[in-house]
Amino acid sequence: MRNLMMAAALAAGTAGMAQADGHANDVTLQLQWVTQAQFAGYYVALEKGFYEEEGLNVTILPGGPDIAPPQVLAGGGADVMLNWMPSALAAREKGLPVVNIAQPFKTSGLMLTCWKDTGIESVADFKGKTIGVWFFGNEYPFLSWMSQEGISTDGGEDGVTVLKQGFNVDPLLQRQADCISTMTYNEYGQVLDAGVSEDELVTFKYEEQGVATLEDGIYALEDNLEDPVFVDKMVRFVRASMKGWKDAEANPAEAAEIIIDYDETGAQTLAAQERMMGEIAKLTAGSDGSLDEADFQRTVDTLLAGGSDPVITAQPEGAWTSAITDAALN
Numbered sequence: 001m002r003n004l005m006m007a008a009a010l011a012a013g014t015a016g017m018a019q020a021d022g023h024a025n026d027v028t029l030q031l032q033w034v035t036q037a038q039f040a041g042y043y044v045a046l047e048k049g050f051y052e053e054e055g056l057n058v059t060i061l062p063g064g065p066d067i068a069p070p071q072v073l074a075g076g077g078a079d080v081m082l083n084w085m086p087s088a089l090a091a092r093e094k095g096l097p098v099v100n101i102a103q104p105f106k107t108s109g110l111m112l113t114c115w116k117d118t119g120i121e122s123v124a125d126f127k128g129k130t131i132g133v134w135f136f137g138n139e140y141p142f143l144s145w146m147s148q149e150g151i152s153t154d155g156g157e158d159g160v161t162v163l164k165q166g167f168n169v170d171p172l173l174q175r176q177a178d179c180i181s182t183m184t185y186n187e188y189g190q191v192l193d194a195g196v197s198e199d200e201l202v203t204f205k206y207e208e209q210g211v212a213t214l215e216d217g218i219y220a221l222e223d224n225l226e227d228p229v230f231v232d233k234m235v236r237f238v239r240a241s242m243k244g245w246k247d248a249e250a251n252p253a254e255a256a257e258i259i260i261d262y263d264e265t266g267a268q269t270l271a272a273q274e275r276m277m278g279e280i281a282k283l284t285a286g287s288d289g290s291l292d293e294a295d296f297q298r299t300v301d302t303l304l305a306g307g308s309d310p311v312i313t314a315q316p317e318g319a320w321t322s323a324i325t326d327a328a329l330n
Contacts, residue, residue, distance in 0.1 A: 024229045025055050027237050030078035031063045032216065033167075035263045037248075037276035038185065039082070040255040041104060041284070045244025047258045054236035060262075065167055068136060070096055073221060079230075080237070085214040085299050086140035086311055092319055093312050097222035100320035102238045102328075103291040104245050105283050108212035110141060111205040113172065113188055114179035120202055123149055123209070128157045132165030132172065132180035140303060140311040142181070145211040148305045169194065179204075185279030189272065213299040215283075217291070222318065231324065239328035242289040249284060252277040290325045 031039050042060055045051050051058040061078060063069060069081035070091040080101070083091075088098050114120045118129065126146075133142045139162075143153060152159030163177045169190045171177040182188040184205070192198065206212040218238065224230045248255035256273035296319075303311040 024233055026057045026059075027051075027080065027233060028059045028061060028078045029237075030061045030067075030069045030072045030081040032069055032082045032084070033063045034265065034267070035060075035062045035259060036186070036268060037256055037259050037273045037280050038183075038216070040248040040259055040277055040280060041241055041245030043244070043258050043262050044248045044255050045240045047261070048244070048247065050240040050243045050247075051237070054240045056233070056236055056240065058237070062264075065136075069219075070098060073098065073219065079224070080218055080220050080234070082216050083219050084138065084141075085217055085296075086144075086303055087136075087138070088217065088219050089300070089303060089312050089316055089319060090140060092316060093314070097318075098219045099222050099225060099318065100217045100291055100296075101220050101225070101234055101324040102218040102241070102289040103214060103295070104218070104242065104287055104289055105214065105216040106285065106287040106292075106295075107283050108205075108207045108215055109184040109186075109279065109283050110207075110212065110215065111182055111184060111188070111203050112179045113182040113191060114202050114204070115172070115175075116200055116202045118178045120178065123151075123204065126151060126160050126179070128160075129178040130161040130163050130176070132163045132177040134165050134167065134181050138181070141206060141211060141213045143309070144213075144302050144305055144311055145206070145209065147309070148211065148302075185276045185283070189275055193272075211302050213302055214291075214295055225321065225323075231327075234324050235327040238289055238324050242328070245284050245287075245289075248277065249281045252281055288325070288329060290322060290329070291320050296320060 029042060046058055046060060069083050072078050073081045074096050088100065092098050112131065119125060120129065133139050146153050146160065153162050155161040163171055165171055165180055169180060169187050172180040172191060173194055220234060253274055256270055256277045259273045260268055260270055300315060
């Protein structure tokens with residue numbers, strides 16, 4: 001931590017060096033998923049010239065089902081990545097030294113969406129049921145939650161059967177699962193769009209269950225944060241990104257239109273992105289990009305409470321720094 005703070009302090013004196021060196025102004029950001037309003041702040045910052053105002057040349061790389069941001073970061077394919085903290089902390093404990101440098105998302109949008117006619121009314125009713133869970137690092141919050149509840153994930157009458165869920169809502173619609181993983185801003189809306197009424201569903205928000213973990217943080221490699229030129233670049237990147245996020249919150253319809261413009265797949269609809277942006281704004285509201293230490297510790301405590309197979313086995317050291325946001329906000 002001391003080294004990171006020193007790097008941030010030195011960064012002020014390297015601005016001229018950064019401007020002179022073109023690479024010191026290039027930033028590649030790896031998203032966690034495809035282009036959508038979940039990442040609106042970055043696209044708004046790009047479209048409205050906020051990065052350019054900071055002297056940055058930013059490239060945004062969309063993610064997808066076959067793209068693991070930590071692997072991209074480790075391989076040098078990006079300067080920074082977006083990642084859920086459980087995935088990032090698990091990667092760090094396994095040897096990839098990723099560090100959270102900013103946390104635009106204040107609250108979690110993760111939840112389980114279940115058919116009401118299965119008789120599920122409480123978490124205890126999960127026993128004997130089949131639950132769709134995303135993997136690729138997204139399974140950690142669920143596994144920790146079940147461990148804390150004393151519910152086995154090995155199936156049987158007293159446990160849950162975990163269905164490895166693809167990134168769609170088909171398992172619920174096709175009755176392959178009693179519950180599936182959904183985000184408040186995305187898959188839940190897809191279920192409703194399929195003709196299902198809210199009255200037919202029951203939801204369990206991780207935030208309300210006390211097991212919510214931090215999502216969509218900005219991460220860089222620890223070694224890079226020893227370089228004052230890189231730190232200066234990150235300070236400018238975070239400052240512009242948060243300006244983009246606050247603009248997206250204030251102008252959700254415009255932000256949705258920007259997303260549509262940048263979606264090269266043509267798979268998104270304006271109506272869906274407007275709805276998503278409205279929900280995303282609730283998750284970023286109140287955040288200036290700084291990581292709240294209490295939120296970090298809540299995430300860690302949830303992950304450590306994993307019974308015989310915890311997500312992480314020890315309190316992380318050096319897993320986040322306030323140096324970047326302190327400098328960016330000042």
